[in-house]
Amino acid sequence: MKRMSRLLTIMLTVIVFAACGQNQETSETGRSNAGTQHPPAGADGAEAALVWTAPDGWVEEPPESAIRMAQYRLPRIEGDIEDAVAAVFHFRGAGGTVDANLNRWYGQFVQPDGRPSVEAAKVEKTEHNGLKQTTVDLSGTFRQSTTPMGPVSAEKPKYRMLAGVIETPSGPWFIKITGPEKTVAHWQESFYDFMASVEPAP
DSSP states (O other): OHHHHHHHHHHHHHHHHHHHHHHHHHHHHHHHOTTSEEOOTTOOTTTOOEEEEOOTTOEEEOOSSTTEEEEEEEOOOTTOSSOEEEEEEEOSSOOOOHHHHHHHHHTTEEOTTOOOHHHHOEEEEEEETTEEEEEEEEEEEEEEESSTTSOEEEEEEEEEEEEEEEOOTTOOEEEEEEEEHHHHHHTHHHHHHHHHHOEEOO
């Protein structure tokens, strides 16, 4: 009788551990898969004011700085030497107006014909899931910096940016893709899919 009781205890223990392991594996896979909705990778629960669906093909990476709520690598197409990078930013109740951020982004590009980048930029305003959005599409020589307001560290010709400002009660959120023109063009549709998926966290 004691032997049978011991066997039952062992069997139940094995079943419990197996179930826990299965749940853990599902959770870890859910965080890493593209195409699944999730809160920002770099935020705690109080900061996760938005959720979104990462498009297929976007490779999630650890954010390079504390102001990046999430970061993705967009693989290059044949002929380009660099991948594009998508980053989601939030500045905790700050961040400036929509126009101030657009002007800052214009200043990060130089046009081959010398005209102001504001004249070359394509700006659209829309609304998704109750959130006002402004998007900008701009190409030229990208004056890259290591921080949003830092000095220029490199100049990259034939670059393109797709960026968006999402207005929320807790302040603006930003999504910004930069990379070689052809690679960014390849991921253009997925950028707008991303923007359409953004919604307030439940």
